[in-house]
Amino acid sequence: MAKKMQKTNAIRLVEQRKIKYQEYAYAWSEDHLDAATVAEQMDDPQAIYKTLVAVGNKTGPLVAVIPGHAALDLKKIAKVSQNKKVEMLHVKDLEETTGYIRGGCSPIGMKKLFPTFIDTGAQDLKEIIVSAGKRGLQMGLAPEDLLLLTKGKFVDILAAE
Template identity: 70%
Template sequence: MAKKKVLKTNAIRLIEQKKIPYTEYTYEWSENHISANDVAAQMAGKAGQIFKTLVAVGNKTGPIVAVIPGDEEVDLKKLAKESGNKKVEMLHLKDLEETTGYIRGGCSPVGMKKLFPTFIDQRATELSLMIVSAGRRGLQMELKPTDLAKVVNGKFVAIVATE
């Protein structure tokens, strides 16, 4: 039986080009189950490490990227303040692929069409390894939070909604 060839994504190519160690994970997905919580359900023992990538638009900066724990919500006011914007709103889903090169459920903070200002929730600094999308539905990568920040020029900040 021939070995199945896995197509590399922009995210993985960039991580490898920068010689950053990572671990690749695959999981089953469907159109109805592509949220970070659905991924976590399939990656037992890793749920607390899974972060989702959200893209917003600031009134001054344009597109900005938020990387937050998979089970949390982004606080748009905090994100606006941290990013130097007065107002931030989520990027319309219809504009995601054109803006980033990625589709919903496969949006990685690494390897977007442009390097947008990226804000990683500070909870990532409490982990030795975190998991983010590797640029395709059904594909995740685990790496050090500091390595992720380095490759996307990210800043660790408090941007999740608190009760």
């Protein structure tokens, strides 16, 4: 009998809300947890988005969902989140803050619902692929559904390339 995969908070939340999604499993290693490595293994690398957690001086933790190949502009996210200053959350604080570990941090189903900002480019996708809440597992869903689940906003937060 095949071993049943344990559901993550992200998958449970999507299923509770009866939102259509697709699971994507991939091979991972401790040395290659970045979004670019994941994208190499997927059919549609442009749809792979990474979840970054930052801390604003006024809001506290906030979430940025950006293309896997892109960089976050801390000044832009500070402005849209109404903070004066934003810095990345230290990786050692990630699990305690979100409930997720590095390489498996989903914007869906964190311990708390943090302000979430999704890059505007996601609006043009039929499917956005984000972490499903554990290493080796991604989920694809409609960008509007991700917006709904995270109570997020589509904003311009990418650093110039």
